[in-house]
Amino acid sequence: MSRELSPREAADRFLSRRRQRQADETVRSYAHRLSHFVEWCEENDIERMREIGGWEIDEYRHHRESGDVSPSTVKSAMVSVKQLLEFCERIEVIDEDVAKKVEIPKLTKDEETSDEQLPADRARKVLAYFRDSDQWFGTAWHASLEVFWHTACRLGGLRGLDLGDYDPDEGTLWFHHRPETKTPLKNDAEGERIVSVNDDVVAALDMYIARERSDKRDMYGRDPLFTTRQGRPSRTTIRSWCYQATQPCLYTGCPHSRERHSCEWTSRAQAGKCPSSRSPHAVRTGSITWLLNVTDGDIEWVARRVNSKPATIRRYYDKATVVEEFEERQQRHADLDINDEST
Template sequence: MTLEPIEPEIAVESYLKAVSNELAKSTQYAHKSRLGHFVRWCGEQNLDNLNELTGRKIQQYRVWRREDGDLSKPSEKTQMDTLRVFVRWLESIDAVEQDLHVKVRSPSLSPEENARDVMLERETADKVLSHLRKYEYASRPHVSMALLWHTMMRVGAARALDLSDYYRKEQYLEVVHRPETDTPIKNKQRGERLVAVSDEIAEVIDDWIQDRRPDVVDEHGREPLLATSQGRPHPTTLRKYCYQQTRPCVYTKHCPHNRDIKKCPATDDQEPYSCPSVVSPHAIRRGAITNSLKQDVPEKIVGDRANVSQDVLEKHYDRRSEREKMEQRRGYLDNL
């Protein structure tokens, strides 16, 4: 087989175009981010033709990525699993030797390790939202963060909301699967639900709509609730709010990592990801779910509100310790 030369950056761009109709946009974004590190490594190694990629070089990249990003085992596995998919695609276009993907190794995880623990703690969430309420009241970042924490929604569901999905008098939101107009939600029709909001959250939404929301429609003629001047926000925009607002230097004015805030690259609103303290939307969702469970909200109610099954709730979202669960059960002993 004759290999056809291809540069790493061009290969990644071609791969993302090739899978654009197969992967969800959020997955495409994740793959682009993870493979960006691979492109960076290739640049450092002067590897400008992927024909030269070997099993040994892949192992060198694995070690480099682990040390460069100070990755946990679950994070390392995610990085290498994405690289394996990419290398398999490279095989299909004769860019690397056949079966090279089998040499892409990633760590095996125990069930405990596979359930990720990163989450936004209640105390931190309160500080973030208090800062937004004081300094950016009823702004798009404020409304977005408040909704994600209070309703436990996924980013896709928050982005899909229209003005007509907010019932002001009854104080609830209706999550609807509308793939034909570019707002699918996870679990499709099974993910559709009514989500009640508190007086405080309703007040923020009301003030956003009345005073700050741009009067626009999206390309399908719908009125997005979390509107931008261009229409409906991209999922990346909402994710970026999460990273931006969970930087400690934003809500405390101090850095717990002893960085010079004036020189730290993470203070750039376009590059908040390099701050070790920032958390993803998924971590916010996990923290909100765990907080509700700690407040003795029944698991069935939390699961229905967050649109997550009992099994998935226990495996991926419930981060209460066994001691915390025992103490909560103790409160019911008098009724036995």
């Protein structure tokens, strides 16, 4: 039997193995990163994995570095290629030690973490605009952004919420891990938690349910909290809501010198191309930073609320500025004195 596989066939087989033991979201991330590699191979007439050697690996890295991508994106791309090549070595599709020729970029801490977030001051402005607007109050854009910001949940967490997971009387949202009906949480059952929300979030959700929510069940007979006319919204739909909700031209002038009524970036399909729009992950990053600031850096509490590890928050999510860090230190240690024997 032939052991020749094309890059596309090899990637498909690799992803199939990953699906057996990893969460859907993780597999989607691998698929996205490897799609760039597969497309590059096809554009460069690489028909068999056996044709890939040190030169091709370096050429692909140069290709990724030449694009408008961050150093962390390049690193993720090369890690995925290395793992694909290691898989191909195990099943004897390529020669041994090819994967060792992949050089993983070494990044500084600043390069490794993304600075893209929805800052607290912008979140405050856009949420205030939604709350005061007869047109936008309680829409899917508004209600979902309230939940994203005040719970710092992931996109999959919001998508998996059912109507019964929301308790308006108690002001809580219950995040459940339900992989059997295609709404898993990133950390499986360990990600299950009840999160309290304030009266403003409750008001937005109550209005959304009363005025905007389609009374539709999903394909498993569940009642989603957020819906479209087809049932539970897709990840793409929710991401578009977030992109459109965070465009500053909603509540102030366009920072890119465009007119909102004629700008193609305001459309659902193009909203993610607006340089000022923010993804759910960027909202989560901004929210976690805000939570750390308002809780005086209580990383353990924040980690429990947002379902993350304290070490992960320290490395990837704590985006406090130099000024914020100074002010926090100044507040905690304003009375330091060399003559004070108790310090």
